[in-house]
Amino acid sequence: MLTLVCLFSCKEVRPKNTTTQEIQAPPPPAAVLGAPEIRVAVLRDAREVRIGCAHSSLTLSDGRGQEISKLPAGSELYVKLENNTLTVNGRVVPSTGLRAVADGRVTVNGAELARQLDVYLDATRPGTLTAVAYIGLEEYLVGVLAGEVPYDRWGAEALKAQAITSRSYALYQMKVHAGDPYDVESTVMSQVFKPGNHNNVVLNAAVNGTRGLVLTSGGKLFPAYFHSTCGGATARGPGVFPDSPAVATLNGRACPYCTQSPSYRWHAEIAREEIARKLRAFPDLAGKNIGTIQSLEFQGGSSAAPRADLVRIQHSGGTLTMNANRFRIAVGAGLLKSVMVERVAAKGDLLVFDGRGFGHGVGLCQYGSNGMAERGYTCEQILGFYYAGGELTKVYGDRLTASR
Numbered sequence: 001m002l003t004l005v006c007l008f009s010c011k012e013v014r015p016k017n018t019t020t021q022e023i024q025a026p027p028p029p030a031a032v033l034g035a036p037e038i039r040v041a042v043l044r045d046a047r048e049v050r051i052g053c054a055h056s057s058l059t060l061s062d063g064r065g066q067e068i069s070k071l072p073a074g075s076e077l078y079v080k081l082e083n084n085t086l087t088v089n090g091r092v093v094p095s096t097g098l099r100a101v102a103d104g105r106v107t108v109n110g111a112e113l114a115r116q117l118d119v120y121l122d123a124t125r126p127g128t129l130t131a132v133a134y135i136g137l138e139e140y141l142v143g144v145l146a147g148e149v150p151y152d153r154w155g156a157e158a159l160k161a162q163a164i165t166s167r168s169y170a171l172y173q174m175k176v177h178a179g180d181p182y183d184v185e186s187t188v189m190s191q192v193f194k195p196g197n198h199n200n201v202v203l204n205a206a207v208n209g210t211r212g213l214v215l216t217s218g219g220k221l222f223p224a225y226f227h228s229t230c231g232g233a234t235a236r237g238p239g240v241f242p243d244s245p246a247v248a249t250l251n252g253r254a255c256p257y258c259t260q261s262p263s264y265r266w267h268a269e270i271a272r273e274e275i276a277r278k279l280r281a282f283p284d285l286a287g288k289n290i291g292t293i294q295s296l297e298f299q300g301g302s303s304a305a306p307r308a309d310l311v312r313i314q315h316s317g318g319t320l321t322m323n324a325n326r327f328r329i330a331v332g333a334g335l336l337k338s339v340m341v342e343r344v345a346a347k348g349d350l351l352v353f354d355g356r357g358f359g360h361g362v363g364l365c366q367y368g369s370n371g372m373a374e375r376g377y378t379c380e381q382i383l384g385f386y387y388a389g390g391e392l393t394k395v396y397g398d399r400l401t402a403s404r
C-alpha cells in the first residue's frame with residue numbers, strides 16, 4: 001500500500017535487519033501493526049496525578065507487581081506525594097513506583113493516553129512525581145503531529161514529511177534511552193505530544209500513509225532534528241549540538257521556503273538582569289559567578305547564514321563563552337527565538353535583539369516544509385531537500401496484524 005517514490009534510495013528493511021536490531025524496542029503488542037511502544041514522560045515535576053480509565057477496568061500495582069486496587073470503568077483515583085511518600089486515595093503505599101494497566105486507555109488528569117502508565121518518585125528531581133505512558137509509536141505520532149504543526153491548515157505532503165521525521169526522531173531516542181526510565185518527553189525538549197487526537201482523519205492519513213517509514217543515513221538511524229523556521233538557512237548539526245553525530249544528512253543548506261513564517265524575522269527586548277538571572281540558574285553554568293551583563297557577541301556563522309555557534313558574554317565579573325544554542329535555551333527558547341541574530345544593541349537596562357528564524361535550525365524547517373508542499377513538492381522531495389543524502393527505510397508496517 002505504500003507507493004512512495006523516493007528521491008533518495010528507498011530501502012525495504014524487514015524486522016530483524018540491522019536497523020531494527022539497533023533500535024532495541026520492546027516487543028510490539030499485537031494491536032499496533034508491528035510498531036513498538038514508546039515511553040513518553042507525559043507529566044514531570046508533579047506532586048499529584050489523577051488516574052482513571054473511561055471505558056474499561058484498570059489494575060494498579062506497586063513496584064513489585066503486587067496489585068493495590070482494581071478500578072471499574074469510569075472511575076478515578078488520586079496518586080499523591082506526601083512527605084516524600086506515595087499515597088493512593090490518601091492511603092500510604094510502601095513503594096516508590098506504581099503501574100496502571102487497562103484494557104482500554106488509562107487517563108491521566110482526564111486525558112486518554114495509553115494502555116499502561118508508570119508513576120514514580122523521580123530521583124533526578126527530588127520531591128516530584130514523573131508519569132510515563134507506554135504508547136504505540138504510530139498512535140504517538142498522531143499526537144506529535146497534533147502538537148507540532150497546524151495540521152488543519154498545512155499541506156498533506158508537509159504532514160507526511162513531519163510524520164516520517166518525527167518517527168525517525170522517536171526511534172533514535174528509543175535507541176539512545178533504552179536504559180533510561182523513558183524515551184522522550186512530551187514537550188519541546190523532545191517533540192510536543194498532544195493526546196486525545198487518535199480519531200482525527202487528517203492526522204491519521206499522514207501517519208498511516210507513511211507507516212513504518214524512517215529516515216536513515218548510510219542505513220542507520222540518526223537524530224532527525226527539526227525546528228519551526230530556519231530563517232533562510234538550516235544549521236550544521238554538530239555546530240548546534242556538540243554531541244550530535246556528524247552525519248552528512250545534517251550539514252545545513254540555504255532554504256528559500258520559510259519566508260511566510262511569522263518568525264522569519266523577529267525582534268526581542270530582554271532586561272540585562274533577566275539574562276543574568278537565568279544564566280545563574282542554568283545547570284550548565286553552575287558555580288560560575290555571573291555579574292551584570294555588559295555586552296553579548298554572537299560568534300560564528302557566515303554572512304549568508306549568520307547563525308552563531310558561540311556567544312561571548314561580557315559581564316561585570318569577567319568574560320564567559322558558551323554554546324549559542326545552550327545560551328538560547330537558558331534565556332528562554334520562546335524569547336530568544338534563534339541564534340541567527342543579526343543585531344544586538346543596548347537600550348538602557350535592556351538588550352535589543354533582531355534575528356531570523358525560530359528554533360535550533362538543524363534538519364527539517366517546518367515552515368519551509370509547508371512552503372515546499374504549497375509549491376507542489378512531494379513528501380519525498382521535501383525530505384530529500386532537508387536531509388540530503390539520506391534514505392527512506394521501512395522498518396515495520398508491511399502487514400496489518402502482528403502475526404509475521
Ligand SMILES: [Zn+2]
Nearest residue numbers: 255258365368
Ligand atoms: Zn527555512
